[in-house]
Amino acid sequence: MANQATNPAVNIQNLKCHYGDKLALDDINLTVAEREILVIMGHSGSGKSTLFKNVLGLVTPTAGVVEVLGKDISKLKKTELYELRKSIGVAFQNGALFSSLSVRENIELPLREHTRLDDSTIQIMTMMKLAQMNLVGHEDLMPAQLSGGMLKRAGLARAVIMDPKLLFFDEPSAGLDPVTSAELDQLILQLRDALNMSIIIITHELESAFNVADRITILDRGKQILTGTRDEIRASDDKRIVNMLGRKVRDDAIDAEAYLDSLTKGRSK
Ligand code: ADP
Numbered sequence: 001m002a003n004q005a006t007n008p009a010v011n012i013q014n015l016k017c018h019y020g021d022k023l024a025l026d027d028i029n030l031t032v033a034e035r036e037i038l039v040i041m042g043h044s045g046s047g048k049s050t051l052f053k054n055v056l057g058l059v060t061p062t063a064g065v066v067e068v069l070g071k072d073i074s075k076l077k078k079t080e081l082y083e084l085r086k087s088i089g090v091a092f093q094n095g096a097l098f099s100s101l102s103v104r105e106n107i108e109l110p111l112r113e114h115t116r117l118d119d120s121t122i123q124i125m126t127m128m129k130l131a132q133m134n135l136v137g138h139e140d141l142m143p144a145q146l147s148g149g150m151l152k153r154a155g156l157a158r159a160v161i162m163d164p165k166l167l168f169f170d171e172p173s174a175g176l177d178p179v180t181s182a183e184l185d186q187l188i189l190q191l192r193d194a195l196n197m198s199i200i201i202i203t204h205e206l207e208s209a210f211n212v213a214d215r216i217t218i219l220d221r222g223k224q225i226l227t228g229t230r231d232e233i234r235a236s237d238d239k240r241i242v243n244m245l246g247r248k249v250r251d252d253a254i255d256a257e258a259y260l261d262s263l264t265k266g267r268s269k
Pocket of ligand 1: 019022023024042043044045046047048049050051
């Protein structure tokens with residue numbers, strides 16, 4: 001569960017972000033508590049990636065404040081920003097593994113790049129993450145030999161190898177079948193509990209969002225339509241949210257016989 005009493009992992013106030021004249025984010029106000037899982041949803045072009053880039057300090061906002069792990073991003077020197085990014089894990093939708101490195105080599109890469117730990121410590125830490133991600137026995141495979149679910153788990157293992165305080169996960173469900181996707185959702189929940197991280201997930205998948213989220217933020221054309229718990233999102237009467245949820249419900253709940261019945265009503269007499 002999220003811990004609202006302590007300092008938030010992310011605190012965004014009145015954030016605006018432009019690309020040239022284009023307003024990509026308009027007055028975003030968002031916090032992510034310690035151990036909270038926040039899911040960001042929205043159509044393509046709604047500003048999800050721009051929000052993510054602001055949190056990592058990859059773009060400069062036009063207005064507002066972005067605080068990450070207690071630090072105001074705009075006030076950090078380059079070296080301080082670089083240090084802060086070491087406490088943030090990022091898992092990309094296709095795993096983004098180096099194809100010429102084995103699973104093990106990919107996972108231990110951040111430890112080799114950013115720490116001076118000796119080989120045996122790196123091996124132990126890597127084995128722990130392999131075990132957490134159900135990848136033991138697959139560590140010597142190359143990325144091309146992995147299934148979609150394994151690729152995501154390996155990417156996730158690399159993203160958390162430094163025990164980050166904050167994890168971003170871009171589209172965990174993309175390209176996965178429903179069972180594998182649900183397994184990954186469970187893994188994300190376990191990971192939050194094991195590592196005490198705050199997690200921000202970008203997803204299009206309603207089911208996955210409702211499986212893992214403490215709160216959900218919905219963006220539309222750069223604006224934050226609503227941020228709330230799953231129940232608050234379900235109870236919203238905003239037309240855009242009703243449409244988003246309704247479409248899914250209709251897709252799932254279609255009853256072929258009732259539908260045929262409705263089409264043929266009155267014709268058979
Ligand atoms: P999402 O991740 O939800 O698909 P983005 O954050 O990528 O949305 O984009 C938000 C808006 O900003 C879109 O209208 C997009 O076209 C625009 N945009 C994104 N990146 C750039 C860029 N580098 N230059 C100009 N416009 C951009």
